[in-house]
Amino acid sequence: MSTFDLASLRPLFAPRSVAMIGASNDENKVGGRPLAFLKRAAFGGTLIPVHPAADTVQGLPAFRSLAAAGPVEHAIIALAARDVLPALRDCAAKGVKAVQVFSSGFADAGRMAEQDELLRTAREAGMRMIGPNSLGLFNAVDGFFGTFATALDGAWPALRRDGNNIGLASQSGAFGSYCYGLAQARGLGFSHMIATGNEADVDVAECIAYLAQDNATRVIVATFEGCRSGDRLIEALRLARAAGKPVLVMKAGASAAGAQAAATHTGALAGNDAVFDGILRQYGAWRAQTLDGLIDIAYALCVDRRRDLRREDGRLAVLTTSGGVGVLIADAASAAGLQLPGLPAAARAEMSEWLPAATASNPLDTSTSVLGDMALVARAMGLLVEQVRPGTVLAFLAHVGRNPVHWAQLRGPLLALVAAQPGTRFILSMLAPPTVREELEQHGVALFEAPERAVAAIQAVTRIGAAVSDAVRRPRSLGPARRGSGTVLDEARSKAVLAAAGIAVPSERVARSAAAAQTAAVELGAPRYALKIVSADILHKTEAGGVVLDVAAKDVGPCWEAVVATVRGKLPQARIDGVLVTPMARPGIDAILSAQFDPVFGMVVMFGLGGTWVEVFRDVVFRAAPFDAAEARRMIEQTRVADLLGGVRGSAAIRIEEVAAAIASFSDHVAARAGEIESIEVNPWRLHAEGGVALDAVVVQRQLEPVQGVDA
Numbered sequence: 001m002s003t004f005d006l007a008s009l010r011p012l013f014a015p016r017s018v019a020m021i022g023a024s025n026d027e028n029k030v031g032g033r034p035l036a037f038l039k040r041a042a043f044g045g046t047l048i049p050v051h052p053a054a055d056t057v058q059g060l061p062a063f064r065s066l067a068a069a070g071p072v073e074h075a076i077i078a079l080a081a082r083d084v085l086p087a088l089r090d091c092a093a094k095g096v097k098a099v100q101v102f103s104s105g106f107a108d109a110g111r112m113a114e115q116d117e118l119l120r121t122a123r124e125a126g127m128r129m130i131g132p133n134s135l136g137l138f139n140a141v142d143g144f145f146g147t148f149a150t151a152l153d154g155a156w157p158a159l160r161r162d163g164n165n166i167g168l169a170s171q172s173g174a175f176g177s178y179c180y181g182l183a184q185a186r187g188l189g190f191s192h193m194i195a196t197g198n199e200a201d202v203d204v205a206e207c208i209a210y211l212a213q214d215n216a217t218r219v220i221v222a223t224f225e226g227c228r229s230g231d232r233l234i235e236a237l238r239l240a241r242a243a244g245k246p247v248l249v250m251k252a253g254a255s256a257a258g259a260q261a262a263a264t265h266t267g268a269l270a271g272n273d274a275v276f277d278g279i280l281r282q283y284g285a286w287r288a289q290t291l292d293g294l295i296d297i298a299y300a301l302c303v304d305r306r307r308d309l310r311r312e313d314g315r316l317a318v319l320t321t322s323g324g325v326g327v328l329i330a331d332a333a334s335a336a337g338l339q340l341p342g343l344p345a346a347a348r349a350e351m352s353e354w355l356p357a358a359t360a361s362n363p364l365d366t367s368t369s370v371l372g373d374m375a376l377v378a379r380a381m382g383l384l385v386e387q388v389r390p391g392t393v394l395a396f397l398a399h400v401g402r403n404p405v406h407w408a409q410l411r412g413p414l415l416a417l418v419a420a421q422p423g424t425r426f427i428l429s430m431l432a433p434p435t436v437r438e439e440l441e442q443h444g445v446a447l448f449e450a451p452e453r454a455v456a457a458i459q460a461v462t463r464i465g466a467a468v469s470d471a472v473r474r475p476r477s478l479g480p481a482r483r484g485s486g487t488v489l490d491e492a493r494s495k496a497v498l499a500a501a502g503i504a505v506p507s508e509r510v511a512r513s514a515a516a517a518q519t520a521a522v523e524l525g526a527p528r529y530a531l532k533i534v535s536a537d538i539l540h541k542t543e544a545g546g547v548v549l550d551v552a553a554k555d556v557g558p559c560w561e562a563v564v565a566t567v568r569g570k571l572p573q574a575r576i577d578g579v580l581v582t583p584m585a586r587p588g589i590d591a592i593l594s595a596q597f598d599p600v601f602g603m604v605v606m607f608g609l610g611g612t613w614v615e616v617f618r619d620v621v622f623r624a625a626p627f628d629a630a631e632a633r634r635m636i637e638q639t640r641v642a643d644l645l646g647g648v649r650g651s652a653a654i655r656i657e658e659v660a661a662a663i664a665s666f667s668d669h670v671a672a673r674a675g676e677i678e679s680i681e682v683n684p685w686r687l688h689a690e691g692g693v694a695l696d697a698v699v700v701q702r703q704l705e706p707v708q709g710v711d712a
Contacts (some may be wrong), residue, residue, distance in 0.1 A: 003235050004209045011097035012202070013192065013210065014129050014142045015074030015449040016045045019066055021087050021456060022078035023049035023057045029147045030102055031078040032058065034136065037145035037152060048072060068091045074098045076146050078137070081105030081114070084132065088118055091699050100146055101131035107198045108133045119200040124243030135173025140165075141191055141216045149193070151177040151184075160189030161218070164302045167192040167217035168219045169207035171199065171225050174471065179223060179250070180197075182295050186300055186439070193217040205229065208236035212243040219301045220293065224284075227276065229603035231407050233626065237283035245307065246301050247285040250294055251276060251563045278622030281638075282631060284467035286460050293456060296448070300457040301464075303446040311423065315339050316458060317390035319381055320361035321370065325396045325451060327364035332452045334701025336459035347387040362388060378413035385421055388663045389512050392425040392458050396451050400511040401432025411439075425461075429454050477545030486678040490536040491493070492580055493678075495697035501669040502570060502594070503662065503682060504693045508582035510534055511560060514526030517581050518557035527553055531559050533567050537574040539698055542612075544570050550584060585695055589644045589686035591665065594681040595625060595670035605667045607632075608639045610684045627672035632660035632667070645687070652689040662692055676702055 024032035035058050049057035056062055060265025075096045077087050078444045084103045091099050106115035122129040136147030140159040166188055173195035178216045180193050194207045204222050211217045227233050240247045280287050288294035316338045319338040320326040340362050348360040357369035370376045400406045418426050429451040437447050448454035455461040495505040511517035533546030545566035551559045560579050592610030595603055601624045608620030621638045636642050678700035686695050
């Protein structure tokens with residue numbers, strides 16, 4: 001069952017009658033701008049200015065009170081903060097279905113109780129609410145412009161009737177409207193812009209869900225400062241994915257503020273921002289790092305009107321009139337993870353017959369040999385499409401668009417090729433006048449001046465299309481809304497928990513005396529051992545002198561005494577429950593696998609390069625649990641571990657499918673026990689050809705339960 005009641009949002013986004021409470025004759029004031037915009041848009045519904053003293057406002061009949069007006073479906077409140085609650089109560093009494101509160105001075109000013117009262121009033125009346133502290137919203141489809149955004153003064157939105165529009169939802173009105181201004185200046189169409197403000201009721205996640213089912217919206221752009229409900233955001237992203245609507249995100253705040261105290265490596269690495277990144281990738285959204293990048297990607301998606309994003313495969317064909325630029329593009333494409341398949345020998349031979357000066361490869365460098373007949377460029381592009389079968393063709397053509405003769409030669413053959421290959425995306429990088437740009441865009445061809453920006457956009461579009469995962473369709477299980485105090489388990493008890501989760505642990509013993517340690521060494525039968533102090537009070541055993549490696553079997557007893565003496569000397573108050581006697585592990589790859597309760601997204605799983613350098617390299621990724629093996633594989637491929645699994649310097653290769661299956665099973669286990677577990681960390685998780693084994697572990701439980709069978 002959906003978290004969202006999207007039907008209730010219709011009066012908010014597409015009202016039939018609008019009351020402006022705090023209406024002004026001054027079109028530059030907050031209470032005057034929405035009326036001016038609505039008149040300019042020829043809004044087809046009823047406009048109802050509410051003013052305590054005026055008979056008309058901006059030429060419209062005004063009402064002294066809301067009660068005196070006729071039926072009102074949507075109300076906009078632009079009053080001092082102290083007057084908002086009475087106005088909202090008037091709306092409730094009137095039967096208003098939706099309200100926007102422009103007024104600030106609530107949660108944004110530390111007055112949370114007053115904002116909570118607004119929400120309570122709205123909910124009791126069945127009203128949906130945007131704000132308070134909102135810039136408002138517009139719906140260009142229905143001509144509803146309930147906003148005071150100054151961005152509209154010089155940048156009125158164009159609505160593309162073919163549905164290739166952006167729908168934008170932003171917590172921050174100023175930031176969102178600036179994004180709108182940049183995109184509008186790029187010539188992009190807009191269906192909606194929504195500023196959610198303090199989000200007492202409607203948040204960005206619900207706007208994403210609404211835009212996902214809007215036929216006039218092709219691409220959803222969302223900007224966040226924070227996310228209060230992981231469930232709502234995930235459901236919204238799943239709805240957008242199901243509807244085939246790409247979601248592009250800008251989020252402020254890349255710090256680890258709000259992360260759990262760093263009792264473990266996971267706590268140090270799992271800042272809100274890192275987890276947020278992982279969730280976006282898991283559910284198919286793309287996080288842009290710059291505003292220019294955001295607009296570039298939105299542009300590429302909106303211009304490309306025919307291509308099915310589910311067909312993305314990362315195959316890129318490049319044509320260039322400059323060998324140097326070809327190298328630049330190849331380097332950028334490689335760094336972006338795109339494939340540049342080579343041209344078959346037969347194709348190279350064919351090209352040499354009619355373009356002998358060209359470097360027949362991919363990138364294909366035509367050199368200056370095409371200047372006499374630019375139609376050869378289209379012919380060469382056609383050969384690339386036939387022989388390489390790329391998802392995207394990128395052509396760098398320098399100044400061709402500015403040269404009337406050259407463009408006249410290329411235009412017809414190029415547009416014919418584009419029309420004949422509806423399954424291929426075509427992008428040009430060249431300088432061109434607006435008329436050439438507009439014609440290309442009308443035919444679904446994006447135009448970038450800088451080739452590296454084109455490659456970055458291709459990378460994003462490819463990743464968005466390839467992010468189809470069974471995990472987005474699986475039910476999720478979040479833990480409690482609040483974390484408990486947690487009880488730290490020692491390594492032996494932690495490994496018992498891991499064994500129950502399906503993670504292999506070594507054959508080892510907890511010895512409470514030197515004699516028991518020596519006996520354990522004899523019974524385990526290994527030639528050399530690791531000895532590690534067992535104490536729930538000591539998380540970082542090496543720093544405490546509590547770890548000794550590569551101990552000969554005959555020396556285990558004396559080493560037990562040395563380890564205990566060292567730790568007692570450094571940490572006299574720590575409880576010591578014995579020493580873990582473990583056969584030395586075989587060589588392999590040290591990864592880290594962990595799960596931690598996140599206050600927004602519930603249980604999240606972390607995987608990456610582990611060992612002692614984990615916090616230095618920070619080569620880790622996150623996903624919300626549970627997820628399947630396909631998603632786990634994508635996690636692995638996002639890290640350096642993927643490169644190591646193939647075998648390094650003669651070491652045996654490790655099957656990535658087996659590692660992915662283990663991670664997915666682990667995610668199922670922790671999701672099902674979110675109420676019991678605060679965190680689990682396995683580091684290192686030693687991976688080798690026969691599987692993976694937990695060499696060290698820390699579990700923090702909400703309630704300590706006895707774990708049997710750990711004593712020697």
